[in-house]
Amino acid sequence: MAQPLADILPQLRIGNQAALVDFYRQHRAHFARWANQQQQLTDTQAHQRLRNALLLFYDQVADGRLTKAPDDLRNYIYALALQESVKEIEMPPELLPAAEAGRRRRLILFFRQLSDDSQKILMYFYFRGYNFTKVAGKMGYPNAAVARQQKLSSLRTLADLHLRSRGATPA
Incomplete structure (x- = not known):
């Protein structure tokens, strides 16, 4: 980053x-x-970690959790990437029982059928752990009640997709 970090934070806040x-x-x-030296990651895994860390940094700046520039940005981003390693641990699919692996594949298929906004709301709430106020801010909703309603609507749509796949009719 050739620009001083203090100049970059306002740009990040407006989405640049x-x-x-x-x-x-x-x-x-x-x-x-x-x-690779720290955690024996492949280049592909390391690149994904760095991208995740940069997105997390962007989220911290955009939603106001980070209000002043870190002293050493590179070290800060690298530390975020190490923290992300805890969130990325997953059981390999081949170690899952066949029924569970199939259920997860179906759920991912249904999730991908949701609108982009529904996917974002569910990801923010369940995977990032954001509260409804924060979800409302991220999604541009006027308040937490709207975010709560939108999350409920997204979950109902997901349940309806699941019921339809089993031949049942939604209630």
């Missing part, structure tokens, strides 16, 4: 992510080497 793309391009190879 060009500085993050530049950071990724400049540090991708270095991070992959570093992550």
Whole structure:
């Protein structure tokens, strides 16, 4: 990032992510080497971790959790990437019982049939752990009650898709 970080934060708050793309391009190879030494990650895994960390950093700036620039941005982003490693641990599909693996595949298929907004709401609430006030802010809703209603509507749609696949009619 050639610009001073203090100039970049306001740009991130209004949605301009060009500085993050530049950071990724400049540090991708270095991070992959570093992550390989720290956690024996492949280049592909390291690149995904760095992208996740940059998205998390963007979220922190955009929603106001991060109000001033970290002293060393590279170290801050790398630390975020290490924290992300805890969230990425998943049981490999081949170790799951066949019924559970099938259920998960069907659920992912139904999830992908939801609108983009419904997917975002459910991801923010269930996977990122955002409360309804924060979900409302991220989605541009006027208040937490609207976010709660939209989440409920998204879950109903997901349940309806599941019921239809089993030949049942929604209530």
